[in-house]
Amino acid sequence: DGGITQSPKYLFRKEGQNVTLSCEQNLNHDAMYWYRQDPGQGLRLIYYSQIVNDFQKGDIAEGYSVSREKKESFPLTVTSAQKNPTAFYLCASSIDWTGANTEAFFGQGTRLTVV
Amino acid sequence: AQSVTQLGSHVSVSEGALVLLRCNYSSSVPPYLFWYVQYPNQGLQLLLKYTTGATLVKGINGFEAEFKKSETSFHLTKPSAHMSDAAEYFCAVKNDMRFGAGTRLTVKP
Numbered sequence: 001d002g003g004i005t006q007s008p009k010y011l012f013r014k015e016g017q018n019v020t021l022s023c024e025q026n027l028n029h030d031a032m033y034w035y036r037q038d039p040g041q042g043l044r045l046i047y048y049s050q051i052v053n054d055f056q057k058g059d060i061a062e063g064y065s066v067s068r069e070k071k072e073s074f075p076l077t078v079t080s081a082q083k084n085p086t087a088f089y090l091c092a093s094s095i096d097w098t099g100a101n102t103e104a105f106f107g108q109g110t111r112l113t114v115v
Numbered sequence: 116a117q118s119v120t121q122l123g124s125h126v127s128v129s130e131g132a133l134v135l136l137r138c139n140y141s142s143s144v145p146p147y148l149f150w151y152v153q154y155p156n157q158g159l160q161l162l163l164k165y166t167t168g169a170t171l172v173k174g175i176n177g178f179e180a181e182f183k184k185s186e187t188s189f190h191l192t193k194p195s196a197h198m199s200d201a202a203e204y205f206c207a208v209k210n211d212m213r214f215g216a217g218t219r220l221t222v223k224p
Binding site: 004006033035040041042043045048059088090092094102103104105106107108109111 | 124147149151156157158159160161164205207209212213214215216217
């Protein structure tokens with residue numbers, strides 16, 4: 001079945017540690033996105049990638065890093081520089097960046113808790 | 116630049132009542148607009164989208180939305196709410212993939 005997979009579903013991290021969230025898609029989509037969701041604040045765009053080997057900062061990129069070495073994969077690293085990393089993280093993909101059919105397909109999310 | 120504004124962070128209706136969730140957009144070009152639904156601890160799924168053509172768009176689960184260019188609006192409606200409609204709803208505009216702040220829908224028995 002085609003889809004977008006995030007792992008793990010729950011993640012605990014000690015303060016000061018970097019952690020990487022996985023996002024894999026087998027939909028052959030060019031564009032991929034990372035969002036952070038906090039209660040009452042909706043979805044905020046962290047990073048996006050329009051095509052492999054390219055990515056751009058979103059609205060809240062500080063303390064995060066990404067890579068897009070393969071079309072299928074867009075991992076997000078939460079670094080120790082992120083002051084308040086506890087949140088629900090959502091990965092999404094779309095066929096492309098510019099076409100009309102750019103609806104996003106979402107993973108099930110990773111809930112990160114800093115302990 | 117494009118952005119969306121969802122009016123009302125929380126909407127409560129009785130079962131069987133009309134559901135109306137509001138979304139206004141700002142865009143310098145004709146927009147493509149989307150509504151998504153999110154159930155607790157899950158990702159978002161597409162309800163419906165407007166690209167071109169007919170301005171009244173029908174989606175899944177009995178929802179529909181009407182694109183009104185003169186009002187820069189894309190409000191989501193459903194004639195009769197079900198308990199299973201309780202969720203968070205997000206409006207989004209294409210090309211920058213920014214979402215509105217979301218509206219939590221509560222359905223009372």
